[in-house]
Amino acid sequence: RLPGIGRRSAERIAYHVLAAPTDEAMALAVAVRDVKRNLHPCAVCGDLTEKERCAICDDSRRETGTICVVEWPREVRAIEKSGEFRGRYHVLMGRLSPLSGVGPGDLRIGVLIERVKAGDVSEVVLATSPTVEGDATAAYLTRRLHEDAAGVTVTRLARGLPAGSDLSFAQSGTIGEALKGRK
Ligand code: ZN
Numbered sequence: 001r002l003p004g005i006g007r008r009s010a011e012r013i014a015y016h017v018l019a020a021p022t023d024e025a026m027a028l029a030v031a032v033r034d035v036k037r038n039l040h041p042c043a044v045c046g047d048l049t050e051k052e053r054c055a056i057c058d059d060s061r062r063e064t065g066t067i068c069v070v071e072w073p074r075e076v077r078a079i080e081k082s083g084e085f086r087g088r089y090h091v092l093m094g095r096l097s098p099l100s101g102v103g104p105g106d107l108r109i110g111v112l113i114e115r116v117k118a119g120d121v122s123e124v125v126l127a128t129s130p131t132v133e134g135d136a137t138a139a140y141l142t143r144r145l146h147e148d149a150a151g152v153t154v155t156r157l158a159r160g161l162p163a164g165s166d167l168s169f170a171q172s173g174t175i176g177e178a179l180k181g182r183k
Contacts, residue, residue: 038050041091041093042054042057044057044088044115045057045076045088045089045090045091046073046090046091046092046093046108046111047073047076047089047091048073056076056080056088056089057088062086062087062088063086063087063088064087064088064119064120064121065087065120065121065122065123066085066086066087066088066121066122066123066124066125067087067088067089067090067112067115067116067121067123067124067125068085068087068088068089068090068124068125068127069089069090069092069112069124069125069126069127069128069141070089070090070091070092070127070128071091071092071093071094071095071128071129071134071137072091072092072093072094073091075091075127076089076091079127085125087123087125090108090111090112090115091108092107092108092109092112092128092137093107093108094106094107095107095128095129095131095133095134095136095137096133096136096137096140097133104140104144107137109140109141109144112124112141113144113145113148113149116145116148116149116152117148117149121149121152122152122153123152123153123154123155124141124145124152124153124154124155125155125156125157126138126141126142126154126155126156126157127156127157128141130159130177138156141154142154158181159174159177159178159181160174160177160178160181161174161175161178
């Protein structure tokens, strides 16, 4: 039932747990239990944390003027790994998806607008996924921010070629995006 784990991998993991020392197997069980018991959304950004506010929202060295909007908590981790972003985050918990019945009211959009209006935010970086739904979500957020929080700069992550790969392996759509976003 876990993503990315097929029948054969599941079997290997099951036998591994059976053969493992009791302590090790129980530690795994406790870790699974604690994830559900202790992790909850940060009161400010919606990222997962064990406290009231997450470590990033609590870190006074992070810039308060820039908010990066992502769809899911795992994307906060991905952007943090790049080491290029020093602002704060806002997790939407999904993206607009009319076909799956996900509308603006189902996402953490209202609280984002309130955050931008309340604070000294000068830029909102939209880091929604480069898909039709991610683009629609970004377009919707851009409109809402311009309507409700005039004066704030709304930007979007550049799209293009993955670093370290060969140009000839890239899809034509990706090359087209990279050409449009050239600088
Ligand atoms: Zn937070």
